[in-house]
Amino acid sequence: MKILFILNNFYAIGNGLSASARRTVQALRAAGQEVRIVAGPNDDPDGPKPDYELKWFHIPIFQPIVEAHGYHFASTDKKIIEEAIRWADVVHMEEPFVLEARAYGIARRLGKPVTGTYHLHPENVFCSLALGWSKVANYLLINAWRDLVFNKCFHLQCPTENVRERLERHHFKSKLHVISNGLVPDTCIRPEDPPENYLDPARPLKVLYIGRLSVEKDQPTLIRAIRHSAFADRIKLQFAGQGPEAKKYKRMAMKLYEDGVVKYKPEFMFCNRDELRALAAGSDLCVHCATIEVEGLSIMEAMQQAAVPVIAKGRHTGTSQFALSDRCVFQEKNEKELAEKIDWWLSHPVARWEEGKRYAESMKKYDIDKSAEALIEMFKEAIEEKK
Secondary structure, eight states, X not given: OEEEEEOSOSSOTTOHHHHHHHHHXXXXXXXXXXXXEEEOOOSSTTSOOOSEEOOEEOOTTTHHHHHHTTOOEEOOXXXXXXXXXXXXXXXXXXXXXXXXXXXXXXXXXXXXXXXXXXXXXXXXXXXGGTOTTOHHHHHHHHHXXXXXXXXXXXXXXXXXXXXXXXXXXXXXXXXXXXXXXXBOOOOOOSOXXXXXXXXXXXXOEEEEEESOSSGGGOHHHHHHHHTTOTTGGGEEEEEEOOOTTHHHHHHHHHHHHHTTSOSSXXXXXXXXXXXXXXXXXXXXXXXXXXXXXXXXXXXXXXXXXXXXXXXXXXXXXXXXXXXXXXXGEEETTOHHHHHHHHHHHHTOHHHHHHHHXXXXXXXXXXXXXXXXXXXHHHHHXXXXXXX
């Protein structure tokens, strides 16, 4: 089967959508499928290139904001896109932007079936413009995405049940499939037994947050929660990620240290995959406060390493579906409830260590190879329906 993936930015580093697309393509190829890519250039001149390369498109005024999120938009070169679509058996849209709308028109003219994945909410876009709170703006944008791109897809991948429910509320017409973006199978590097100093009341307690430093990831709720924690003087905050709110969040976290709330300076870093594995395996808790989240692969990868999570639950975040108990969930933006959940787990180290084993085991069901199998069936169904 010849599968064509279309997206603006396939090679972006630190962008979850791009990373997920790369992993999915790799898994599909490993499953014997022929996959090609339509995308903008790879910023690494020595790295791989898309099969059909488009030039970058720069948006006046807003380009710095786009780049702050580690993203770019590609041009819509009709000749290149048509050449790619002529090759394909099925065309898969990874985004709901101008490139995909243009590609759909060509696919329709050439009689090719189209599928898609819902990777991001409109709030992901508007949070960068200080409009994440606007119900009108978000309502209009999701309906525009629905009408211009997603309803053109025969089938649509929803990474979580939360996404499927939202799309149903907005009357999406595509057949909706709940298929995780999937995790690359990984060995849990946390040892079977805790280290000798695990119960030492003097050792620092590492509370980790992995995620882009942006409005929708809501790191400030964790920072504020520490002021309510009974373990504040032992907590060592670690933030792995980069993003447009980096300076602001670093100042907020350092204020905890300057005010004497914590005695360990909060750490901010940007890590490669192996470094993230080590951070997660060595953490005492891994917190995820995002208010806008389609799935949350970063916290899922931490759970692979037996990190016990505390996850925000909200209307537009699907990550809490991976929690194994109510002790690992708090209402989004509720810093006091988060502090209570953090304190419970930090005061029960033996239970926490055992719970970590459960989380590592629970992530095995989200193996990306299983997701690839489900996507292949979705692609086959779309092709048959088009016939």
